[in-house]
Amino acid sequence: VNAKSIYEPLLCCPADSRADHAKDALNIREFDVAGVKETESGEVIGYVITNELAGGNVKEYLKVINPYLLISDSTPIADIFAVLSKRDFAFVLYGKHIIGIITKADINKPPVRIYLFGMISLFEMHLNSWISHFYPRDSWEHKISDNRIKDAQDIYEKRKGNNQDLSLLECLQFCDKRDLLAKSENFRKKFDISKESFDSFVKRVEKIRNELAHSQNSIISNIEWSVFVETVSHLEDFLIKSDSKVEQMAADGNDFVDLLVSSV
Numbered sequence: 001v002n003a004k005s006i007y008e009p010l011l012c013c014p015a016d017s018r019a020d021h022a023k024d025a026l027n028i029r030e031f032d033v034a035g036v037k038e039t040e041s042g043e044v045i046g047y048v049i050t051n052e053l054a055g056g057n058v059k060e061y062l063k064v065i066n067p068y069l070l071i072s073d074s075t076p077i078a079d080i081f082a083v084l085s086k087r088d089f090a091f092v093l094y095g096k097h098i099i100g101i102i103t104k105a106d107i108n109k110p111p112v113r114i115y116l117f118g119m120i121s122l123f124e125m126h127l128n129s130w131i132s133h134f135y136p137r138d139s140w141e142h143k144i145s146d147n148r149i150k151d152a153q154d155i156y157e158k159r160k161g162n163n164q165d166l167s168l169l170e171c172l173q174f175c176d177k178r179d180l181l182a183k184s185e186n187f188r189k190k191f192d193i194s195k196e197s198f199d200s201f202v203k204r205v206e207k208i209r210n211e212l213a214h215s216q217n218s219i220i221s222n223i224e225w226s227v228f229v230e231t232v233s234h235l236e237d238f239l240i241k242s243d244s245k246v247e248q249m250a251a252d253g254n255d256f257v258d259l260l261v262s263s264v
Contacts, residue, residue: 003080004073005111007092007100010035012044015059023053033089033101036062044098047091065091065098073099077115078236081107085229104225108218116219119235120209126242127177128169134184140169143183148176174209178202190245191238201238204231 012035013022026034027050035044036058046062053061071083071090083090084104092100106112131140141149155171181187182195182202191198208231211219220228 001077001111001115002073003071003075003077003092003100003102006077006080006106006109007073007102008106010044010091010098010101012037013048013058014038014040015045015057015062017058019048019053019056019058019061022048022058023050026050026053032103035091035098035101044091070098071102077112078232081229081232085226104220105218107220108215113212113219116208116232117212119232119239120205120212122239123205123235124174124177126239127181128167129246130184130187130242131169131177131180134187135180138169140180143180144172144176148173152176174202174206178206191241201231201234205235208232 011026011029011031013025015036015038022034026032032050034048034050036046036048037044044065046064048058048061048063069087069089069091070093071080073092073094075083080090080102084102084107089101089103091098092102135143144152151173152168152171156166156168159171160166178199182199188195188198193201204227207223208219208228211222215221
């Protein structure tokens, strides 16, 4: 998933058009920013902020497009998160030409939602693997309350159907998996993380997952942008570190119950 998947074509105003007319047109479309061209077929020469437009011509409000406002159409979505943590929008380049714009509102588009859902699903699979490793032979069941076990069993019965590979562990709630690993000293040592830090991190991931599942309009309306970006970054770091540790353990010949290995 990259900028090409989510950018909006950049709406442009003629440089010599009336600023008040341009402002009305932009407000109707609910655009906060627009490009500016000398001619319809020409290159983008700058941009204007809708709320700043008043009397006179558009060119009187022209702002220079600095390099830090530009990203390639192939910029990965993870990098776009970081870019938008420093500014409200970025212009998208195709080659040397400015073709589009990305704002925080574009984070709500389906490609980004799918990307985040995939990341969080993979994260949960990693949690399952580490629980299986640090709580061998389902010893984790003795660490969970009877009520939580019953909830997992109810979910298991509803979901199993013809899925012979479904396990009770997979039916635990996110918070249960978080607590199991937060309590595991061996897990915390392996990832060099405190109980409090891991607990806080997983809670933030869970909040993003809940927003993805229940939000119809904005997945970031209830999450501070800086927290959202930081959490996604930490999520990626965790997955990379987890993959690396699994590969190292396999290379060392250690017994690891890897639920992530395909049977194909």
